[in-house]
Structures are given as structure tokens and as C-alpha cells.
Amino acid sequence: MVNALEAIHIKKVYGDYTALNDVSISVPKGSVYGLLGPNGAGKTSLIRIINQITMPDEGKILLNGEQLKPNHIEDIGYMPEERGLYKSMKVGEQCIYLARLKGLSRAEAKDRLTYWFDRLGIEGWWNKKLEELSKGMAQKVQFIVTVMHEPSLLIFDEPFSGFDPVNANLIKDEILKLRDDGATIIFSTHRMESVEEMCDHIALINKSNLVLQGKLSDVKQRYRDRKYAVSLICQNNDVAFQQIPVEFNAQPIVLSGLDNTLDVQIQIPTHIDVPSALNRLTQLGELTHFSEVIPSVNDIFIQTVQQHG
Amino acid sequence: MDKLWLIIKREYLNKVRNRTFIIMTFVSPLIFVGVALLIGWLTSINSDTSRKIAILDQTEDNYISLFESNNRNEYIKLNGISKEAAITASKEADYYGLILIEAQKGQLADLSFYSDDSPSQGFLESIEDKINKEATANNLKDAGIDINVINSRKVTKEIQVQNFTGEKTSKMSGWIKIAAGGIAGYLLMMFIIIYGNMVMRSVIEEKTNRIIEIIVSSVKPIYLMIGKITGTSLAGITQFIIWVIVGFILMIVATTFFGVDAFSTPANADVLAQAQDPNKFQLIANDIVQLPILKILICFFIYFMGGYFLYASIYTAIGAAVDNETDTQQFMLPVILPLMLAIYVGFFSVMDNPHGTVAVIFSYIPLTSPIVMLMRIPFGEIAWWEIALSMLLLYISIIGVAMLAAKIYRIGILMYGKKTNWKELYKWLRY
Numbered sequence: 001m002v003n004a005l006e007a008i009h010i011k012k013v014y015g016d017y018t019a020l021n022d023v024s025i026s027v028p029k030g031s032v033y034g035l036l037g038p039n040g041a042g043k044t045s046l047i048r049i050i051n052q053i054t055m056p057d058e059g060k061i062l063l064n065g066e067q068l069k070p071n072h073i074e075d076i077g078y079m080p081e082e083r084g085l086y087k088s089m090k091v092g093e094q095c096i097y098l099a100r101l102k103g104l105s106r107a108e109a110k111d112r113l114t115y116w117f118d119r120l121g122i123e124g125w126w127n128k129k130l131e132e133l134s135k136g137m138a139q140k141v142q143f144i145v146t147v148m149h150e151p152s153l154l155i156f157d158e159p160f161s162g163f164d165p166v167n168a169n170l171i172k173d174e175i176l177k178l179r180d181d182g183a184t185i186i187f188s189t190h191r192m193e194s195v196e197e198m199c200d201h202i203a204l205i206n207k208s209n210l211v212l213q214g215k216l217s218d219v220k221q222r223y224r225d226r227k228y229a230v231s232l233i234c235q236n237n238d239v240a241f242q243q244i245p246v247e248f249n250a251q252p253i254v255l256s257g258l259d260n261t262l263d264v265q266i267q268i269p270t271h272i273d274v275p276s277a278l279n280r281l282t283q284l285g286e287l288t289h290f291s292e293v294i295p296s297v298n299d300i301f302i303q304t305v306q307q308h309g
Numbered sequence: 310m311d312k313l314w315l316i317i318k319r320e321y322l323n324k325v326r327n328r329t330f331i332i333m334t335f336v337s338p339l340i341f342v343g344v345a346l347l348i349g350w351l352t353s354i355n356s357d358t359s360r361k362i363a364i365l366d367q368t369e370d371n372y373i374s375l376f377e378s379n380n381r382n383e384y385i386k387l388n389g390i391s392k393e394a395a396i397t398a399s400k401e402a403d404y405y406g407l408i409l410i411e412a413q414k415g416q417l418a419d420l421s422f423y424s425d426d427s428p429s430q431g432f433l434e435s436i437e438d439k440i441n442k443e444a445t446a447n448n449l450k451d452a453g454i455d456i457n458v459i460n461s462r463k464v465t466k467e468i469q470v471q472n473f474t475g476e477k478t479s480k481m482s483g484w485i486k487i488a489a490g491g492i493a494g495y496l497l498m499m500f501i502i503i504y505g506n507m508v509m510r511s512v513i514e515e516k517t518n519r520i521i522e523i524i525v526s527s528v529k530p531i532y533l534m535i536g537k538i539t540g541t542s543l544a545g546i547t548q549f550i551i552w553v554i555v556g557f558i559l560m561i562v563a564t565t566f567f568g569v570d571a572f573s574t575p576a577n578a579d580v581l582a583q584a585q586d587p588n589k590f591q592l593i594a595n596d597i598v599q600l601p602i603l604k605i606l607i608c609f610f611i612y613f614m615g616g617y618f619l620y621a622s623i624y625t626a627i628g629a630a631v632d633n634e635t636d637t638q639q640f641m642l643p644v645i646l647p648l649m650l651a652i653y654v655g656f657f658s659v660m661d662n663p664h665g666t667v668a669v670i671f672s673y674i675p676l677t678s679p680i681v682m683l684m685r686i687p688f689g690e691i692a693w694w695e696i697a698l699s700m701l702l703l704y705i706s707i708i709g710v711a712m713l714a715a716k717i718y719r720i721g722i723l724m725y726g727k728k729t730n731w732k733e734l735y736k737w738l739r740y
Contacts, residue, residue, distance in 0.1 A: 015736050051526040053723070070529075078526040082725055084519030089323065100315055101527035145523065 002065045004029040004153055004184035005050065010059035012045050019045040020056070021208040027153075027186060027201070029064075032179055034199035034216075035188040036297070038305055041205045043188045044081065047155055050186075051078050063153065074103040077151040081158040081188075083142055085130050091141055092117075092126035095148070102149040109148070116144040120170070136167050143171055147178060154178060155186045160194060172198065192298040204301065206308050212300070223295040223303070225267065230281060231289035232262040240284045247280065265293060312528045313536050320511065320540025325547060334548050338556040346563055359383045360405035365395040368412040370447055375439045376408075396423055408436060417444050487660050490684035493609050494655045497616055497680055498648050504545035504617070505624040505644070508538055509637065512628030512722070521722045530719040538621045601689060608686050608696065615703045616679030619710055620644060626714035629721030630729045639730070651677035655684040663688035673699050675706035713738060 005027040012020040020042045027033045037043050048054045050061055052073060061068040063075065086094050092113065099109035117123045120140045125133060133141070139162065147154065156175070160168040176198065179185050187199060195202065202219060204212035212219065234240040240262055244250045248266035262285065268277045281287050295303075324330055359380055365387040366373045376384040385404065387395050392409060399407040406424030410417065420440060422433060446456045470482065515521045524533055627640040654677065658667040663685050672682040678699045685691060720737045721729070 015739060048723070053522070053525050053530075054719075073527055076526070078523070080519075080522035080526070082519045082522055085523075086323075086515075086520055087518055088327070097315065097319055098523065098527070101312055101524065 006062040008060050010056045012056050018208050023210045025203050029184055031201045032185045032199045034195040034202040037205035042208045043205055075151050077146045077154045079146040079156045087131045090127055090129055098145050099148050104149055112148045139163050139167055153184050157188045195297045204304055206305050211308050212304050223300050227267050227293040229291050229293050230264050230266055232285040232287055234260050234262050234285040313532045316536030317540040320537050321543050324544035334551050338552050342559040342563055363387050363399045363404050363407045366410045368417050369415040372410050372440050486687040489687040493683040494680040497613055498652055501617055501620045504541055505620050508541045508621050509624040509628035512625055531715050534625055534718050605686055612679035612683050619707045622711045622714035626717040629718040647676035651680035655681050659684045675703045678703050
């Protein structure tokens with residue numbers, strides 16, 4: 001299957017500063033692709049190259065298998081992190097203007113905008129100036145402007161920053177719907193919980209380098225490290241307190257409640273298999289909880305960034 | 310190309326529909342005509358009030374009779390009192406001044422004017438003139454010479470100015486040329502400053518609105534830049550044309566209805582006086598017709614567009630480099646300095662010697678050539694290759710400057726919250 005987007009060995013240098021160093025990513029068609037990384041890692045630089053706002057110094061970009069060309073702009077929808085609209089221009093008028101810059105005819109633009117304005121419940125605001133709109137409404141307009149030309153690739157840079165929770169949810173659902181309708185979504189953010197919820201693929205960029213890429217489930221698989229959450233009602237506290245840290249490389253032990261429940265996260269050493277470990281734990285007390293700790297995107301993010309730091 | 314057209318259209322409509330722009334377009338000519346009328350009116354009341362001036366003549370030659378009261382000056386003739394008494398009396402009566410003609414042995418010895426005000430040069434000269442003429446005549450008479458004999462043999466030839474092909478011009482032709490060049494140069498400077506600033510503000514606006522990245526993900530920044538400059542200049546030209554038309558109509562209305570001649574400021578009273586002489590009027594009209602009008606118009610258009618685009622590119626770059634208007638100050642010097650220099654060179658060097666070294670050099674330097682050359686052209690005698698070379702240099706540097714500006718623009722519009730300085734700009738040019 002052709003990838004919706006492929007960046008191949010992208011390098012971008014500003015003066016003496018390397019913003020992107022040999023970064024290659026593949027975004028499968030129909031995926032929600034999370035582009036993660038700390039501030040200043042190079043995410044926005046990469047996104048700007050995909051949008052042809054800047055040119056890479058080396059490497060190339062393929063959109064649906066084709067080398068990126070100027071008219072591909074019309075097949076990409078981009079919501080930048082730093083976003084806004086003309087304050088003193090009427091909402092409808094400026095949406096039509098922006099749609100026409102994306103290659104739509106006036107009539108087409110009008111039709112699609114009417115649809116979207118209805119859909120997001122802002123149909124009464126067509127003739128208002130942007131400065132008269134509430135922030136939430138302006139954000140909806142911003143979203144419409146990004147998607148109205150029905151691009152096959154949508155890029156959202158920090159889409160939820162500045163959105164109130166209600167609108168953030170609404171936009172999230174709209175994004176997922178667009179994915180279901182066949183669009184590919186690239187999604188750049190710091191908010192790991194939304195990555196967890198929405199993305200099926202992720203890439204992690206740190207200090208201008210790609211450090212991690214793949215299907216979210218594969219990545220998680222890779223980062224599994226035999227960690228388990230355990231709850232134990234101890235008969236003899238002293239033994240459990242001493243043995244668990246020694247045998248299972250455990251986190252500091254917390255004793256909770258009046259019934260002497262011990263909640264602890266353990267890591268089972270590689271030379272012990274899981275059933276034996278379970279066995280050993282039951283000897284130490286009454287086991288009430290035992291489950292694998294799947295690494296969260298947040299954990300993976302922090303761990304990887306620290307590793308490469 | 311379609312997109313460029315869209316941008317030009319938006320920029321134009323956005324400017325033209327702006328409330329401040331509309332108000333400025335229609336109020337400015339009103340203010341301008343109002344001020345002109347006010348000056349005209351003030352000048353007329355200034356000359357309406359008559360001044361009381363005392364005269365004390367101590368000679369026996371009756372110079373007093375030379376001074377006839379008119380609606381401007383009322384002369385009060387003093388007799389038989391001392392100089393001191395005359396001064397005190399004039400002061401107490403709050404007269405404008407006192408003309409004191411002192412005598413020695415009955416003959417004219419000294420001439421003084423006492424006043425707390427500052428009388429004009431012309432007024433004082435007219436007093437000197439009257440008395441000296443009369444005194445000279447008296448002296449000649451005493452020496453037995455008939456003044457009429459002298460007068461009838463006096464030669465008063467006026468020099469006639471014409472060029473080598475024999476076309477006559479008035480002595481004022483220099484003034485007309487200066488006016489034509491001066492107006493053209495000054496208009497261009499005003500246009501650059503007003504609309505260059507407008508372009509700059511509109512760049513800053515897109516940056517602070519944060520819409521810029523959305524736009525440049527649809528069109529190339531260079532299109533946006535060209536569209537912005539073009540759209541704004543079209544709005545500017547619209548405004549200028551409206552100003553001229555409205556101003557002209559208002560002038561006519563005002564002159565007819567209020568009966569105040571707003572054109573007759575004291576400064577050009579002389580010119581008008583000359584113009585009233587039918588022969589001279591003919592010559593002045595000739596002068597205007599003989600200006601290389603077509604050449605001036607064509608050159609005006611080319612230099613106007615060139616000069617404006619050159620400076621507008623710089624203004625665009627400045628707008629892109631900063632986050633808000635207050636930060637623009639540090640970058641304004643390279644815009645204002647050459648403009649001021651061009652105007653100064655124009656008004657001093659060119660008018661003094663239109664084809665002198667300074668004027669010639671500055672009419673080649675692209676940042677000053679539009680203004681300086683426009684001021685030189687009415688004086689004629691500039692070889693076509695000189696103009697061609699100057700235009701070529703101008704347009705080559707427009708391409709160069711626009712390319713540099715586009716580079717700064719492309720990078721600057723996506724830089725937020727960074728204080729930019731000259732060093733930073735230099736770095737951007739190397740990206």
C-alpha cells in the first residue's frame with residue numbers, strides 16, 4: 001500500500017543550527033499519525049516543509065507516492081500552532097477567500113462552507129466580523145478553514161491548544177470522522193493523553209533526529225519491560241518489605257489502608273518466568289491484584305527523550 | 310497567477326473599505342481646503358486693518374505731502390513739536406510707528422522709523438524710496454538740472470530670456486520648472502511614506518493576527534508580498550485621485566461661494582501681479598506649454614512606480630522582521646534618511662544647479678534617483694541615455710532589493726516573539 005506521505009532523509013539547516021537531521025517518516029494512508037517531540041525538536045520545521053512553506057536542504061517528500069509539487073498544496077489542510085484569522089474581515093468572506101486560495105471556485109467554496117457552518121452550528125455568523133465572535137466560535141471557523149477543501153492529508157499542529165474542553169471534544173470527533181471518511185491525519189502535540197486516545201502511529205523527534213517511529217501497538221510492545229502492578233495483603237510485613245525490593249527490583253513500597261495491603265510496581269527479572277514470579281508472590285501474602293503495566297505514551301516519550309538527552 | 314489576483318483584490322478591498330481610510334480620503338481634502346481658506350482669510354484681514362503712523366518732518370521740503378493715507382496706512386501728520394514729544398505722543402496714542410525726518414539747516418539729514426513692532430522690509434524700503442526720490446529731485450533742482458530731462462533719457466530695458474532656438478520665456482520660467490519638479494518629487498516622497506507605512510502595517514497585522522502561516526501554506530510568500538504591495542498601491546492611487554478631484558471641486562466651490570481667493574497667499578502675490586500683465590501672462594503660459602510635459606509624465610510614472618516599489622519592498626521586510634509597530638523604529642532610518650536626503654538635494658542642489666555634480670550623482674543612486682531625477686527633468690538638457698541609465702539602475706536594484714526583502718519576509722513572517730536586530734536580519738539573508 002502506498003503511504004499517504006513519505007519524508008525521505010530530510011535535512012534542514014538554519015545558519016549554524018540544524019533543525020532536522022536526516023529525518024525519514026512514513027505515514028500510512030488512513031492513519032492518525034502522532035508527531036511527538038519536546039519543544040524545539042523540529043516538528044514544526046518538518047510540518048512546514050511538508051506544507052512547502054520552506055524547502056528542505058536535502059531529502060524529498062512524497063505525497064501519495066508523488067514527489068511534492070506546488071499544486072499539492074490544495075490536497076493538504078494545515079492548522080498551524082500559531083493560528084488566527086483576519087480580525088476585521090467578515091467571517092464568510094474570509095473563509096471564501098481562504099478557500100479560493102486553496103483552489104476552490106467561489107460557488108464550491110460557498111456550498112461547502114454553508115455545510116460546515118450548519119454542521120458546527122455557527123450558520124448565523126456568516127456576516128459577522130471575526131472580532132465579534134467568541135473564542136470558541138473563532139476556533140470552529142479555524143477548523144472549517146483547515147478542512148473545507150477536503151484534502152487527503154490533514155496536518156494539525158497542537159490542535160487542542162486554546163480550545164475549551166467542549167470544543168476540543170467536538171473537534172476530536174470531527175477529526176476522527178474525517179479519518180473514517182478516508183483522510184490521513186498528522187497530529188503534532190505535547191498532550192500525550194490525546195495521542196493515546198487518537199493516534200494509531202507515532203513518531204518521536206528529539207533534537208532534530210527521529211528517535212522512534214511505528215505503529216503505536218508495536219511501539220508499546222517494544223517498550224514492555226516486564227513491569228507488573230501488584231497488591232498483596234501481607235501476613236508478615238517484614239518479610240514482604242524486605243524480599244519484594246530485593247527479588248523484583250520494586251519501586252518504593254506503599255502500605256495502604258488498615259488491612260495491610262501492599263501496593264507495589266515490580267519488574268520481574270528475566271531469569272524468572274511469570275508463573276514462578278506469581279508463585280513466589282503468593283508465598284509472601286494474599287495476592288489481590290496482578291496486572292501488566294503497559295507503558296503509556298508519556299512514559300515512552302520521557303524515557304526516550306532522556307535516553308537521547 | 311489567479312491567486313496573486315485574489316490577493317491583490319483582497320488587499321485593495323480591505324484597504325478601501327476600511328473606515329479610517331474612507332474618512333481620511335474624504336476629510337483630508339476638506340482639511341486641506343479649510344486650511345488654505347483660513348490662510349487666505351487671515352491674509353485678507355491682516356491687510357484690511359489700517360495702521361496709524363505718525364510723521365514728523367523737521368525739514369523745509371514738505372516731505373509729508375508724499376504720504377497719502379490709504380486703507381492700509383493712515384498717516385497722522387505732526388507739526389511743530391520736538392522729536393521727543395513726537396515719540397512720546399506716538400507711543401501714548403498707541404500708533405503703529407513714527408516716521409521721523411530730521412533736518413540740518415532745513416535740509417534732509419536723517420531718516421528714522423520708531424516702532425515696537427517689526428515693520429516689513431518692503432514697507433521700510435517704500436518709505437526710503439519715496440523720500441530719497443524726492444530729495445534727489447530737490448538736489449538736482451538746486452543744482453539747476455531739470456529732472457524731466459534726466460527721466461526722459463533714462464534707459465529701462467528689461468532682459469528677455471530665450472533659448473538658442475529662439476523660444477521666448479519669462480524670467481519666471483526657472484520658478485515654473487522648480488515648481489513642476491518640486492511638486493513631483495514631493496508627491497512621490499509623500500506617497501512612499503504614507504503607503505509604504507500602510508504596506509508595513511498590513512504585514513505586521515497578518516503576523517499579529519497569526520493568519521500568516523495559513524496563507525503561506527496556500528500561496529508562496531513572494532506572491533503574498535507582491536500582492537500586498539500592489540493592492541495597497543492601487544488603494545493609494547485611488548485615494549490620491551479622489552483627493553485631487555475632491556480638492557479641486559472644493560477649491561472651486563470655496564472660491565466661488567466665499568469669495569476668498571485661497572490661491573493668493575502673500576508669497577505668490579508677486580507672481581500673480583506679473584501674471585496680470587497680458588504679455589507676461591502669455592510668456593508664462595508659453596513656459597508651461599514648453600515644459601517637456603509628455604516626457605515629465607512618462608518619467609513621473611516610471612520613477613513613481615520604481616521608487617514606490619523599491620521603498621515598499623523595504624517597508625515589507627521591516628514589517629516582517631518585527632512583532633509590532635513600536636519595534637519598527639530602529640529599522641526606519643534607512644528608509645527616512647535617503648528620502649530626506651533626496652528631498653534636500655532636490656530643493657538645494659538641483660534648484661541651484663540642476664546639472665551640477667551633486668545633482669547628477671544623486672540622480673543615479675537608486676534610493677534617491679526617483680525624487681532627484683524627477684526634479685531635474687523639467688529643467689531639460691538631460692540626455693536620454695542619462696535617464697535610461699538612471700532608470701536601469703533603479704529597476705535593477707528594485708529586483709535586488711525585492712529579492713533580499715522577500716528573503717527577510719519569508720523568514721520573518723514565521724518568527725514570533727523574537728526581538729529582531731540588524732545582526733539577526735543579516736543572518737536571515739544567509740539562510
